[in-house]
Amino acid sequence: MDDQIIKSIELKAPPARVWRALTDWREFGEWFHVKLEGPFAVGQVSRGHITHPGFEHVVWEALIEKMESERLFSYTWAQIEFHDKERYSPDYSQAPRTLVEFHLEKTASGTLLTVTESGFASVPAGWRERAQRGNEGGWAQQMKNIEGYLAERA
Amino acid sequence: MQRERKRRPVREPGRTPAQALVFAALGDETRLTLIARLARGQSESIAHLTRGSRLTRQAVTKHLRVLQRAGLVRSVRAGRESHFELDPRPLKEMEEYLSFVSREWDKSLERLKAFVEK
Numbered sequence: 285m286d287d288q289i290i291k292s293i294e295l296k297a298p299p300a301r302v303w304r305a306l307t308d309w310r311e312f313g314e315w316f317h318v319k320l321e322g323p324f325a326v327g328q329v330s331r332g333h334i335t336h337p338g339f340e341h342v343v344w345e346a347l348i349e350k351m352e353s354e355r356l357f358s359y360t361w362a363q364i365e366f367h368d369k370e371r372y373s374p375d376y377s378q379a380p381r382t383l384v385e386f387h388l389e390k391t392a393s394g395t396l397l398t399v400t401e402s403g404f405a406s407v408p409a410g411w412r413e414r415a416q417r418g419n420e421g422g423w424a425q426q427m428k429n430i431e432g433y434l435a436e437r438a
Numbered sequence: 439m440q441r442e443r444k445r446r447p448v449r450e451p452g453r454t455p456a457q458a459l460v461f462a463a464l465g466d467e468t469r470l471t472l473i474a475r476l477a478r479g480q481s482e483s484i485a486h487l488t489r490g491s492r493l494t495r496q497a498v499t500k501h502l503r504v505l506q507r508a509g510l511v512r513s514v515r516a517g518r519e520s521h522f523e524l525d526p527r528p529l530k531e532m533e534e535y536l537s538f539v540s541r542e543w544d545k546s547l548e549r550l551k552a553f554v555e556k
Binding site for chain 2: 287289291293295296297301302305306311314315316317397399401404405407
């Protein structure tokens with residue numbers, strides 16, 4: 285069994301547009317639902333509060349690994365043990381990290397984006413269970429977000 | 439430094455073994471073969487598991503110990519012999535977690551799609 289997740293999605297937008305949505309900190313924050321403190325830079329830590337209702341106390345923290353224009357954007361990010369407000373801690377110094385890679389490929393109709401997240405082997409079992417539990421409230425909200433987007437586009 | 443931290447297996451006493459052990463245990467063809475044999479649901483003796491394989495009894499024992507440390511098999515007494523059986527829980531748990539993270543990505547990418555295509 286693999287310790288990674290691979291997702292591919294066909295986007296009807298040129299690589300330049302997708303690249304901006306991924307690497308411009310404001311644009312990234314908009315679709316990823318995180319309010320970042322500043323621009324992404326290779327080798328630098330990027331931080332910001334999650335903007336999901338109910339999860340505003342959670343800090344997203346990533347270390348930017350690679351930015352190869354219109355080809356590859358990658359970062360490692362801390363896994364969160366508890367999402368609920370009562371037990372949440374923003375100290376990620378001991379947190380296991382996973383590697384996220386966005387690969388862009390130009391296609392006839394736009395861009396093929398492939399996301400890989402790897403390194404789940406380092407996440408202890410107990411954390412995984414708790415992270416899922418803490419996120420249940422978030423799922424319902426996420427579904428609403430998607431419905432909202434779809435309705436807008438219809 | 440980050441990378442180092444990433445690779446370090448984390449094991450908390452009294453809890454389910456870290457996923458790292460599970461993945462490490464599964465990263466071997468012989469052990470996967472043993473898992474497949476035990477996946478039929480019956481407990482098997484070392485002698486039985488050795489038969490029909492090209493491995494020595496010692497090698498099979500060694501691989502079973504690795505699987506046992508990862509919580510993937512447990513040993514049970516069967517008369518005077520000790521048998522091994524599969525414990526599917528760590529595998530199921532991992533599968534559930536990966537599908538949870540996977541669903542989260544589906545949602546984020548759907549939002550990204552709406553964002554760049556508008």
